[in-house]
Amino acid sequence: MSDFAKSLDKYTFELECEIKYLKRKRFVKLLMCNGYQRNEANQIARRVWFKNGHYTYFDLLTLEL
Numbered sequence: 001m002s003d004f005a006k007s008l009d010k011y012t013f014e015l016e017c018e019i020k021y022l023k024r025k026r027f028v029k030l031l032m033c034n035g036y037q038r039n040e041a042n043q044i045a046r047r048v049w050f051k052n053g054h055y056t057y058f059d060l061l062t063l064e065l
Contacts, residue, residue, distance in 0.1 A: 020057055027055040034060075 022030075024045055031041035048059050 022055040022057065024049070024055060027060070030060055 027048070028038070028041045028045050031044055032038060036044065044063065045055070048055060048063075052059060
């Protein structure tokens with residue numbers, strides 16, 4: 001382990017963030033704003049719902065298509 005990595009061991013970071021949940025309609029509209037057609041956006045929304053059980057802004061950022 002490098003000296004830099006060892007120096008980071010003594011520091012701890014805590015990140016607090018509020019998870020903002022979206023309704024399906026808003027999630028699909030945001031996908032459509034990013035250039036997806038309505039059918040594609042609905043398919044993606046279905047996939048995200050079955051995988052996570054909810055929609056968040058983080059889901060929009062981390063789509064694995």
